Amino acid sequence: MRPIKILFLLAVLALVAAGVSFWMLPASVAIRYGGKFLGPVTLSGVSGTLWDGHADGISVLGRDVGELDWHAQKGALLEGRFVADVRIKGADIDAAGAMTRNRDGSLQVHDMRFSVPAELLASSLDVGDAKLLGTISGVVTQAKFATSALSDAQGDARWTGAGVTGPSEARFTDMLAEFASQPDGSLGGTVRDDGNGNLVVDGTFKVGFAAFDGQATLSARNDDAQVAEMLRHIGEPQPDGTTRVVVHGQTIRFR
Template sequence: MRLLKGFLVLVVLALIVGGIVLWTLPADVAYRYGTSYLGPVVLTGVRGTVWDGHADGVSVLGRDLGELDWHAQKAALLTGTFVTDLRVKGADIDAAGVATRTPRGTYSVRDLRFRVPAEILAPALDLGNLRLLGVISGTVTEATLSGAVLSSATGNARWTEAGVSGDAEARFSDILADFAAQPDGGIGGAVHDDGTGELAVDGTFRANVGTFDAQATLSARNGDPQVAETLRHIGELQTDGSTRLIVHGQMLKVL
């Protein structure tokens, strides 16, 4: 009986010590042992604890995104699920949301708000000497990744202060997009202008890990001469004066 009591005391002490260690586990130690779960994500300057931490730098496929802060939810671990509030902030990128990893190895995000310069998409769109102006912001309402397959996703985005410079100079009204997961594991949606400017846009797009495909009809609303001149440098001119834009690009160029 005494042996059993002694064993129980040791177990309780071990749990207490283990809990203290886990509660105060340094973030850099956790990162060293958990890099295999992060794939192409690399952190530098990691400090704090596994629950509340900071990284001076976070990069994906070699592209530096900025600083990272996280605040993990301890109660969720009782079910084997890791849930954390993330914030990435760089010189031109700002994103924040809730990320979850389940015991089955699926990853998901919800209420992910993002803001990036429109120019970040230029390499994938291959627009020659045209430079994209303005900012793209939006929300990923929810997205779930099972293995390498995007099983669900919904969200929207808005390109504000939209415009181009380079071979042509023009400013447009806001461009809107709604997107969702596709049966092939990629993402797709529709894009259109908000109806207030001189550029009319109506198109669709699809993207996956490797490629980006889009097609759109662009036209000068009310025959605006500046927009019409810009459209001469974009896509294939149609008989009605509009431009048919077909893009096949590499998503990896964005990173």
Template sequence: MKLIKWLFALLVLALVVAVVVAWTMPADVAWRYIAPKAGPISLVGVRGTVWDGHADGISVFGRDLGELDWRIDKAPLLSRRVVADLRIKGADIDGSGVLERTGSGRIEARDVRFRVPAALFAPALDIPSLSLLGAVTGTFSKATFADGRVSDAAGTARWTEAGVSGSAEARFSDILADFASRPDGSIAGTLADDGRGDLAVEGRFSVSPAGFDAEAFLSARNDDVRVSEALRYIGQPQADGSSHLVIRGELFKLF
């Protein structure tokens, strides 16, 4: 009987020690175990705890995004859910949101806000003679990822201080995008300018695990010479002086 009591006491002690270690585990120690399974994600300068920590740098596919801060709620763990509040802050990149992983492996993103330089999308456009100016900001309230599909997603994005430099110089009005998930698990949206500048834009796009597909018609308002010159380097010229831009590619080009 005493042996059973001692074994039970040791079991309770081991459980308490395990809880204490998990509760206070340094983030850098945990990252050593997670890093081999993190794929294209890399962290440096990790400190704090598993629950409330910081990384001096986070990179994806070798692209530096900036610093990372996270906070993980402990209570949801009792129902096999991981809920993390994340913030990425770089020199020209800013993003925040809540990520939740359920017991079934489904991932939900909520209250996501982002700001990235427009130049980030240059590899997808593949226009080496022009550099993209300005920044793209956006939000979406919710998105669910499961089995390689996206559902329940809807949001907006805005290209502010839009323009190009290089072989041609031009500034545009803001360009707007609205997007939402589709039944097949992809995301589709529309593109348009805000109507206040000399570049008219009308287009659509779609994004899926297989890649992205976009099409837009661009034209100069008010016979703007600079915009007309810039359109010579973008897409296929049309008889009416507009340009037809078609983009297809793989997502990894953005990295």
């Protein structure tokens, strides 16, 4: 019986050693062997452990976003999922929320709050010498990525300090947007003003992985003469006195 006891003890010690090693598993080792399971996400400059780590660079679908910090939930691995609270910080974006890698290889985000300068849109919109003012912030309540397809997404955003400056300057009240994934894998939504200013905005948009399209109907509230004059120089005047604006551009490219 003595040899059996020794073998049992060795087996227990081996399991303990394996558990300790897994508990302290370096993030670089985990990414080296498990990076292929991250789908559209690529990490570089990885440090820390599997559970509490940092990446100097994170790219999504080939676009650099910034740095990444994560804190993973150990219990979720028993269900075959990797769940972590993440913080992404870059020159043009600040985002934080929960991210899950599922058994089927898909990635999901939950309650992902974000903030980007409105000027980030200028590289995609044809605004000439103008500069977009303010900050766009919001929350992606949920979203699911499988290869390059987006589904089950919804959220909202607010453009605060909205305005345009350049040859001339115009300031607006906050702009509000709501969005959700579409059957073709794109993201579609609506945009409107918050009702506190004299510029009325009522529009829709659609964002894909390569390009986006949008259209909006603009008009002056309270018969504001300054807004009415501004609208004479943009878009396409409509018979009812409103102005229709149509935009098309490439999807935002993070620096």
